[in-house]
Amino acid sequence: VARNGRAAGASRSETDRQKAILRAAINVFAEKGYHGCRISDVAREAGVAHGLVYHYFEDKEQLLQAVFDLGWGGFVARVRDVAESGQPLESKVRAIVELAFHAYQVDPNAVKVIIVEIARSPALDRARLDSAFSSVVRICERMFGEAKEKGELQSDKHPTLCSALLFGAIEMGLTAFLLGLMDSGSQGALERAMLQITESFLWGVLPGRADLSLKRGKPSSRLREA
Amino acid sequence: VARNGRAAGASRSETDRQKAILRAAINVFAEKGYHGCRISDVAREAGVAHGLVYHYFEDKEQLLQAVFDLGWGGFVARVRDVAESGQPLESKVRAIVELAFHAYQVDPNAVKVIIVEIARSPALDRARLDSAFSSVVRICERMFGEAKEKGELQSDKHPTLCSALLFGAIEMGLTAFLLGLMDSGSQGALERAMLQITESFLWGVLPGRADLSLKRGKPSSRLREA
Amino acid sequence: VARNGRAAGASRSETDRQKAILRAAINVFAEKGYHGCRISDVAREAGVAHGLVYHYFEDKEQLLQAVFDLGWGGFVARVRDVAESGQPLESKVRAIVELAFHAYQVDPNAVKVIIVEIARSPALDRARLDSAFSSVVRICERMFGEAKEKGELQSDKHPTLCSALLFGAIEMGLTAFLLGLMDSGSQGALERAMLQITESFLWGVLPGRADLSLKRGKPSSRLREA
Amino acid sequence: VARNGRAAGASRSETDRQKAILRAAINVFAEKGYHGCRISDVAREAGVAHGLVYHYFEDKEQLLQAVFDLGWGGFVARVRDVAESGQPLESKVRAIVELAFHAYQVDPNAVKVIIVEIARSPALDRARLDSAFSSVVRICERMFGEAKEKGELQSDKHPTLCSALLFGAIEMGLTAFLLGLMDSGSQGALERAMLQITESFLWGVLPGRADLSLKRGKPSSRLREA
DNA sequence: AATGAATGAGGATTCATTCAT
DNA sequence: TATGAATGAATCCTCATTCAT
Numbered sequence: 001v002a003r004n005g006r007a008a009g010a011s012r013s014e015t016d017r018q019k020a021i022l023r024a025a026i027n028v029f030a031e032k033g034y035h036g037c038r039i040s041d042v043a044r045e046a047g048v049a050h051g052l053v054y055h056y057f058e059d060k061e062q063l064l065q066a067v068f069d070l071g072w073g074g075f076v077a078r079v080r081d082v083a084e085s086g087q088p089l090e091s092k093v094r095a096i097v098e099l100a101f102h103a104y105q106v107d108p109n110a111v112k113v114i115i116v117e118i119a120r121s122p123a124l125d126r127a128r129l130d131s132a133f134s135s136v137v138r139i140c141e142r143m144f145g146e147a148k149e150k151g152e153l154q155s156d157k158h159p160t161l162c163s164a165l166l167f168g169a170i171e172m173g174l175t176a177f178l179l180g181l182m183d184s185g186s187q188g189a190l191e192r193a194m195l196q197i198t199e200s201f202l203w204g205v206l207p208g209r210a211d212l213s214l215k216r217g218k219p220s221s222r223l224r225e226a
Numbered sequence: 227v228a229r230n231g232r233a234a235g236a237s238r239s240e241t242d243r244q245k246a247i248l249r250a251a252i253n254v255f256a257e258k259g260y261h262g263c264r265i266s267d268v269a270r271e272a273g274v275a276h277g278l279v280y281h282y283f284e285d286k287e288q289l290l291q292a293v294f295d296l297g298w299g300g301f302v303a304r305v306r307d308v309a310e311s312g313q314p315l316e317s318k319v320r321a322i323v324e325l326a327f328h329a330y331q332v333d334p335n336a337v338k339v340i341i342v343e344i345a346r347s348p349a350l351d352r353a354r355l356d357s358a359f360s361s362v363v364r365i366c367e368r369m370f371g372e373a374k375e376k377g378e379l380q381s382d383k384h385p386t387l388c389s390a391l392l393f394g395a396i397e398m399g400l401t402a403f404l405l406g407l408m409d410s411g412s413q414g415a416l417e418r419a420m421l422q423i424t425e426s427f428l429w430g431v432l433p434g435r436a437d438l439s440l441k442r443g444k445p446s447s448r449l450r451e452a
Numbered sequence: 453v454a455r456n457g458r459a460a461g462a463s464r465s466e467t468d469r470q471k472a473i474l475r476a477a478i479n480v481f482a483e484k485g486y487h488g489c490r491i492s493d494v495a496r497e498a499g500v501a502h503g504l505v506y507h508y509f510e511d512k513e514q515l516l517q518a519v520f521d522l523g524w525g526g527f528v529a530r531v532r533d534v535a536e537s538g539q540p541l542e543s544k545v546r547a548i549v550e551l552a553f554h555a556y557q558v559d560p561n562a563v564k565v566i567i568v569e570i571a572r573s574p575a576l577d578r579a580r581l582d583s584a585f586s587s588v589v590r591i592c593e594r595m596f597g598e599a600k601e602k603g604e605l606q607s608d609k610h611p612t613l614c615s616a617l618l619f620g621a622i623e624m625g626l627t628a629f630l631l632g633l634m635d636s637g638s639q640g641a642l643e644r645a646m647l648q649i650t651e652s653f654l655w656g657v658l659p660g661r662a663d664l665s666l667k668r669g670k671p672s673s674r675l676r677e678a
Numbered sequence: 679v680a681r682n683g684r685a686a687g688a689s690r691s692e693t694d695r696q697k698a699i700l701r702a703a704i705n706v707f708a709e710k711g712y713h714g715c716r717i718s719d720v721a722r723e724a725g726v727a728h729g730l731v732y733h734y735f736e737d738k739e740q741l742l743q744a745v746f747d748l749g750w751g752g753f754v755a756r757v758r759d760v761a762e763s764g765q766p767l768e769s770k771v772r773a774i775v776e777l778a779f780h781a782y783q784v785d786p787n788a789v790k791v792i793i794v795e796i797a798r799s800p801a802l803d804r805a806r807l808d809s810a811f812s813s814v815v816r817i818c819e820r821m822f823g824e825a826k827e828k829g830e831l832q833s834d835k836h837p838t839l840c841s842a843l844l845f846g847a848i849e850m851g852l853t854a855f856l857l858g859l860m861d862s863g864s865q866g867a868l869e870r871a872m873l874q875i876t877e878s879f880l881w882g883v884l885p886g887r888a889d890l891s892l893k894r895g896k897p898s899s900r901l902r903e904a
Numbered sequence: 905a906a907t908g909a910a911t912g913a914g915g916a917t918t919c920a921t922t923c924a925t
Numbered sequence: 926t927a928t929g930a931a932t933g934a935a936t937c938c939t940c941a942t943t944c945a946t
Contacts, residue, residue, distance in 0.1 A: 264914085264915060264916080265915080265916065265917085266915085266916095276916090276917095277917090277918085277919085280916095280917070280918080280919095285916075285917075286915095286916070286917095
């Protein structure tokens with residue numbers, strides 16, 4: 001029993017160490033960028049010797065992959081759930097934006113790393129990364145494509161581009177906070193931004209447009225009103 | 227005259243070398259990424275000895291800065307011209323999107339480097355870059371703010387966020403091409419994308435836009451105002 | 453016990469590597485000069501990879517500093533002990549010359565590096581070095597100043613200059629050996645040189661010293677006082 | 679005639695340029711050290727393009743040689759004149775010290791370069807430099823040797839060492855000024871230092887020694903009293 | 905599992921030197 | 926003569942990775 005206890009403790013602490021390193025990697029990558037930091041920076045942040053990083057991760061690149069997979073993988077899965085659910089397009093879009101902003105609220109550094117490093121080229125396995133990124137775009141592309149067939153999307157809109165634009169709006173909205181263009185401290189700023197992104201994407205920014213949603217008589221079910 | 231010609235040729239060729247290096251840097255950075263290439267890769271691409279790069283540029287980072295300044299400076303100036311012109315908001319937005327896409331058509335690699343290697347990364351002098359990036363956002367923020375006062379923008383839209391969203395849509399639209407999500411080869415793809423970004427930003431993606439763009443100015447109660 | 457032995461061996465060997473590098477640096481600097489050698493020359497001499505040098509020393513310059521600190525620090529401390537001891541000036545001078553020559557006998561290369569590469573050159577942090585060098589001069593300056601008050605030094609001698617001259621005599625005496633002007637191989641050459649430097653400094657080189665050293669304390673008018 | 683005039687003017691200006699470069703080299707070497715400066719630093723100081731340096735001097739090393747030869751060559755020649763003159767040892771020593779201090783007053787930077795760079799190893803043609811330095815030592819060695827035979831030097835003094843000590847005293851005396859240990863600004867400081875070096879070398883620093891010179895009834899002819 | 909000493913490939917940068925003009 | 930663009934050998938230094946303990 002004592003053995004088991006110790007073993008369990010040990011194995012738990014193993015995982016703890018690994019998690020600590022992953023956490024540290026997220027923070028250090030977010031702060032200095034993947035190329036701008038050393039493995040030993042990550043190790044110091046995690047409070048371990050740099051050699052230990054290699055016990056848990058193949059190499060520096062795999063560490064970034066792990067950060068990416070951890071944050072992105074969950075996000076993609078959740079986006080897929082939403083995109084493949086039965087709700088109307090409007091609700092789906094709203095939910096996806098909420099997912100992204102929620103992730104940002106929970107772990108802004110992780111979002112930052114993913115946003116910042118995702119498009120940088122040779123550091124990562126392009127195939128894997130691009131496809132990872134592409135995968136969300138593709139998922140939503142399908143979502144928009146099907147919505148288009150159902151008449152939930154304007155007929156002249158390219159589904160791929162819709163998908164890209166949605167994430168572009170989300171990303172740059174978040175970037176505005178990351179860069180300090182928007183004050184993320186002020187109460188409710190993130191919620192308002194989230195709302196505006198959704199609304200703008202759906203109805204545009206010009207006056208008199210949003211009102212249509214009423215006219216059409218299809219008030220979208222809104223999560224927060226549920 | 228011949229002398230003058232030669233002299234002019236000589237002095238031009240000095241600048242030519244510098245330009246050649248800058249061009250090479252754009253292409254090599256776009257191809258392999260800033261961190262993924264060596265100065266000597268740039269030099270080889272430019273057909274010069276690597277030492278010459280240091281004759282014209284302080285160091286590798288300054289070379290990237292130069293790429294940025296060259297491409298971004300012109301873009302910002304043109305955006306400012308548009309933003310401060312007298313035309314209605316809709317035309318301004320349309321013109322700004324066109325500017326970005328035109329830059330991409332003229333020099334996709336430069337756009338790629340600026341978007342992928344510079345606009346995000348902590349690799350460079352953040353103060354300078356952030357302010358450079360912020361500057362366009364601020365310019366358009368003012369544009370949207372003034373439009374809002376004139377009733378050209380929905381009253382609940384935050385000008386900063388509008389600005390961020392516009393550039394987010396543009397950037398991710400371009401990214402879709404950069405990553406190959408969209409086929410930039412097909413005739414007119416860029417033009418259609420450009421149009422869609424503009425329209426989506428202005429009118430949203432939900433159906434009914436076509437009607438509306440004909441019968442603008444029909445106010446009605448909105449859901450949240452109910 | 454065996455474990456302890458190994459552990460002790462290990463911890464000692466860490467320091468041993470550092471010492472080996474320092475030793476190698478002394479020899480290589482002495483042989484080829486600071487600017488004339490590469491870090492990898494030092495590393496090879498020490499039998500380690502060049503990267504390890506940077507594990508123990510900040511950079512090449514700090515390595516030279518370390519050589520200096522090691523050799524000079526001890527010397528200064530010993531000079532201070534002598535200078536602040538209670539013995540008469542003559543004995544102090546004798547002891548200081550002995551210190552320097554002893555250092556040369558024990559480690560001629562270290563003395564060479566300190567004299568040739570450090571004591572003069574603008575290559576290093578002048579503030580630190582000058583003050584290091586100045587410190588001995590100042591220590592002895594005080595020694596001569598106090599001796600002067602006690603009448604142990606000619607009343608028209610400037611203490612600072614006495615100090616400088618003493619070390620000048622010592623240094624050039626050693627330099628004569630370093631440059632091969634004097635044959636350091638011949639038995640007792642160093643001892644004789646040491647003695648001559650001391651005697652010359654104390655009594656001058658003109659004839660009549662032998663008498664005087666027997667009948668000290670016979671004042672008479674001096675030429676300039678005539 | 680016009681041609682001659684121009685030619686003469688041209689050739690004169692050639693020499694002027696060369697002299698300017700040499701002057702610049704002296705100053706820059708003195709300021710930053712031979713290894714611490716670039717050819718272009720020298721060229722800038724001289725107000726010429728760095729390429730021109732190679733028109734007048736083989737390479738960087740030859741430039742240092744030229745500086746050395748210029749300053750040292752004259753000094754050695756003058757020392758030889760003194761050493762081989764018929765005057766008594768005491769006068770010779772006095773004259774040699776005066777030569778050195780005079781050189782310092784006329785061109786402290788040149789003296790600094792020669793003093794500082796002379797002993798540094800691989801930068802220069804050791805054979806040439808050492809022999810250059812050795813040559814003065816040898817010249818004076820002979821001087822002391824002959825003086826010893828005539829009984830003008832203590833019988834137990836090694837001529838080589840006497841020579842080394844003399845220059846050691848001179849050099850460190852000058853170094854005291856170079857390092858700011860002595861205030862070279864104060865009126866007459868150099869003269870007093872010069873005097874003290876001479877006197878100390880001849881009669882030592884202990885009290886009651888100098889008086890001998892009177893007792894012996896051989897007042898040395900002193901230049902300043904001439 | 906954990907440490908950190910040790911390794912060495914890799915690449916940025918410098919600067920003496922050349923040479924076309 | 927004079928210039929400074931151009932070259933490229935030389936070297937410092939970094940840091941991912943390994944491995945003995």
